[in-house]
Amino acid sequence: MTNATKLSTHDLDVFYGDKQAINNISMAIESNKVTSFIGPSGCGKSTFLRCFNRMNDVIPSCRVDGQIIMGDQNINDPKLDPVLLRARVGMVFQKPNPFPKSIFENVAYGPRIHGLVSSKSETADVVEDSLKRSGLWNEVHDRLYDPATGLSGGQQQRLCIARAIAVSPEVLLMDEPCSALDPIATTIIENLINELQERFTIIIVTHSMQQAARVSQKTAYFHLGHLIEYGETKDIFTNPKDPQTEAYISGKIG
């Protein structure tokens, strides 16, 4: 496994109006690794995550200063088209949000609008491949044209993952992807995350410290908009260097 940097932020600040949500964070996200962002509610971890695919652009009062480098590009450059960026940096949300369409159409939609497929058979191949990668194919291959909303919560979340990876992104952002799922569905998603990291760089925001410990190789602890500590997950959970991290992971501050 390489230690190559996939994404890096440089002096990143985020403001909601006058309120500063993220304070001068510089950090590097490693390629083909799973990085967890942890911290109490309001610490800025989701806000920071949303910088990586410019989801904060849709909030009028939100301003993001600083640079986010992916490859040789500053993806925080206002001239960059966020729609194209989001094909490279996909996202999965807390609550599964399939389109009110068939299972097939949910996955086929992205590759079609981005012009990644040019024929029906090519589309079918991408759909099948994405559903296999998301571990859903065996459960849905005989009902691809059923409404996606008929799937269970865990299946819907895996469908959303299939939809996100259908456009072959480089990075996958996951904002508490299991918090609406039961423990078995959670285990299935966690296992999937482990498989997906071979192809994608994954950043996951989670409130479950056990989940962060289980799925990620790197962990970053945020508090009040500051990056307090960032390192190997095994170090963060066995011997954190910062007393604030220690207090949080030990359940001593909320």
Add this chain to the structure above:
Amino acid sequence: MTTRHISTAFDNDLDELDRLIGKMGNLALTQFIAVIEGMGQKDDDLKSIIANDHLIDQIEIEVYNKTVEIIAIRAPQANDLRHIIIAPKIASFFERIGDYSKNIIKRRNMMISEGGDLAILDKLDNMAQMARDMLVDVLDALTRNDANKAKSIWVSDIDLDDLHSQVYKAIYHDMVESGASPSGIHALFIAKNIERIGDFCTSIAEQVYFVVHGEILDADRPKNDITSS
């Protein structure tokens, strides 16, 4: 770390584990002090020391059970995890200290039954006092999570090794000079038992240091016991 957890139940669990370890350590110390004070007194058979050893063994089982329960239920992290994971290890060191105390008395009772002279055990007084002080100190370091004190105990074990070597040589010399006696052999074994009790105190000190710093003290601790090398 002195801060309390948000979960009072978690703190109660940790307090209970500390209480068990503390109780075990104090029992081991009480036993060892009774050994030191009584081993040279011929008129007391010290059977209570042998009889009380099972109390230490019982608490060791309670420590194991409590440790498994806390890990399963609380999923401890970092300092908490280290604090909990060392408990069974420390319990087994206290259990060994209890065993050695019992063995010393068994051997000393054998000396009496063989008509041996307990006066030879006076040569072990300084060693026994030093081992007792190490045990008192390590209990204090453990209770207060004092890594500095733990490290100084760890370093000081070399003094007990030194003393053991001197005692060994002196008894050995006497045995060569005046002919080997069963009492001399018993005394050598008892001296070794006391030296081992010092080793266990050192091992407990290593665990205290690990809890506080998350690092193992360097294995190259100064050693000076020529009797077993």
